[in-house]
Structure formats: C-alpha cells, structure tokens
Amino acid sequence: MGLTYQRPFSVPFYESDRFKNMKISNILAFALQVSGEQSVELNRSDVWLNDHYKLFWAVTEYELEINRLPRFMEDITIETEATSYNKFFCYRDFRFIAENGELLLTIHASWVLMGLESRKVERVHDDIVAPYAADKSSKIQRSHKFKKELLNPEVTSYPVRFSDLDMNGHVNNAKYYDWAADMIDYDFRASHQPKKVYIKYNHEVRYGETVEALFEMDMDGLTSHHKLNGNATEIEIEWTKNNDE
Structure with a gap:
C-alpha cells in the first residue's frame, strides 16, 4: 500500500x-x-x-x-x-x-x-x-461486468457545453453521473439513496458532441443501468430506500 x-x-x-x-x-x-x-x-x-x-x-x-x-x-x-x-x-x-x-x-x-x-x-x-x-x-x-444491452431504455440527449469540460479538454468525469442519474424521476430520488455506483469510461467525449444517454431500471426496481454514447461510458447504480422510509 x-x-x-x-x-x-x-x-x-x-x-x-x-x-x-x-x-x-x-x-x-x-x-x-x-x-x-x-x-x-x-x-x-x-x-x-x-x-x-x-x-x-x-x-x-x-x-x-x-x-x-x-x-x-x-x-x-x-x-x-x-x-x-x-x-x-x-x-x-x-x-x-x-x-x-x-x-x-x-x-x-x-x-x-x-x-x-x-x-x-x-x-x-x-x-x-x-x-x-x-x-x-x-x-x-x-472490471465490473455491466449489462451488455438495454432492451427497452429511455433515451435523453445532452449537448456537450464548454462548462462540461475539464482542463484536459474532455468532459469532466464527474459530469457523467449527473447525466445518468438525472434520468431517474424525482419521487424515486427523494426516497432512495445510491449504495453502490460503478462507472467505466471507455472513450472520452469532447466539446461539440451530443451525448445520447440510455437508461433502464431492473425488474427489482433498485438497480439502474445507464449507457452514454453507446458504450463510451457505462454506469450502474444500486439504490436503497432512505432510512426514514
């Protein structure tokens, strides 16, 4: 260590x-x-x-x-x-x-x-x-094994703006989580917290591109799967109910 x-x-x-x-x-x-x-x-x-x-x-x-x-x-x-x-x-x-x-x-x-x-x-x-x-x-x-294919995903597009970039000229890696999690509705976010998050960056995204974000929730209703620009970035979030629920 x-x-x-x-x-x-x-x-x-x-x-x-x-x-x-x-x-x-x-x-x-x-x-x-x-x-x-x-x-x-x-x-x-x-x-x-x-x-x-x-x-x-x-x-x-x-x-x-x-x-x-x-x-x-x-x-x-x-x-x-x-x-x-x-x-x-x-x-x-x-x-x-x-x-x-x-x-x-x-x-x-x-x-x-x-x-x-x-x-x-x-x-x-x-x-x-x-x-x-x-x-x-x-x-x-x-590496974590992500779901290979989302069968019936919701789709949202995000334009890459200047404010999304870091000093290396590509999208700041923290930005991808916001794009993914923002596809989940307010009531769910109000009653749940992430307990595990996996993110894998396969290809960088740069200024002027448009990110196509796919989202699908597992049948259990507690694991969300996200793919941005195909498999450029893959995210999986395991959610748990808030303690006061």
Whole structure:
C-alpha cells in the first residue's frame, strides 16, 4: 500500500443536493482534487507530468461503496492513497470519514496515463509513480461486468457545453453521473439513496458532441443501468430506500 494523504473538509451549500446530501458528482470531483493535492506534495503535479512527459492522468473506472452520504455543513476527513500499479494501470482508494471515525464511503479508482497530443494510453514510468510508494504488480484488476444491452431504455440527449469540460479538454468525469442519474424521476430520488455506483469510461467525449444517454431500471426496481454514447461510458447504480422510509 502507498503513502496516505488526508485533508479536512466541510460540505458547503453549493455541493449539497435538495435533501442536504453531498452530490455524488461533487464527491468525485473533490476526490480528484485531493489526489491532485497529494501529487503536488510529492512533486508529481499535473504541471510536472506535462513538462516532463507530455502526459495527463485519466480515470477509467470508479467503484463507490456508500454507507451514507456526507451531509451539508458536516466536517469530514478525506483520505487517499495510491494502492498499486502495473505497466498500464494505476489504482487509488479514497475514504470519506466522519468526525466520529465512521466510514461514510469508499471510492476505488483505476487510472491510466494518456498522451496530451496522441490521446492514447501510455505505459506507466516508474519515475512518475515512485514517490507514491504504491506496490508494483503484474496483475490487472478485474472490471465490473455491466449489462451488455438495454432492451427497452429511455433515451435523453445532452449537448456537450464548454462548462462540461475539464482542463484536459474532455468532459469532466464527474459530469457523467449527473447525466445518468438525472434520468431517474424525482419521487424515486427523494426516497432512495445510491449504495453502490460503478462507472467505466471507455472513450472520452469532447466539446461539440451530443451525448445520447440510455437508461433502464431492473425488474427489482433498485438497480439502474445507464449507457452514454453507446458504450463510451457505462454506469450502474444500486439504490436503497432512505432510512426514514
């Protein structure tokens, strides 16, 4: 296991949803912020990576395990560590922890390095990841198996706007969750919370494209399946009823 980095955080109004929970998209966005802070501390910032290798980090998969979501004005600690890497993938965990030590949620993330010009996956150089003290392994972690085909999906289109882009020029990875979850009706969202979220990014989406989002709910009514632009991004959300239900 690698070096651990922690930082305190208080959930602000603008990152909270209608029900005073921290939004999943903001959780993902802030996780990236915290991993970036550790990289700066270890002299492996995005600027360093660009200057030395003309590369940038891209997330390929997320798995979120949620016990409960952080609440508006709640003081929490966000902890992260790079856990392992191989010649093409790097793995990092995040933990959101309440003041009393309760583990609120865990994020398992898979990353690759991409060329700024080529937009292709590049090999991981030991020099880039050495300061994180993560374990080197030949194993590639198994991906979540998504539903191959949605038989009777609802369809919504989203234009990619300038505000959807990150500084690498493609859609910010946190945005996809909002596009997917916004297809689920208000009453369901009011009475349910996500307990597990799987996201896989297969192809980047860039400015000027239109995203076609497909959504289908399982027969059990508690698992939603989402495909954006074919299989460019796949999302699966397991839902549970709120505790007050």
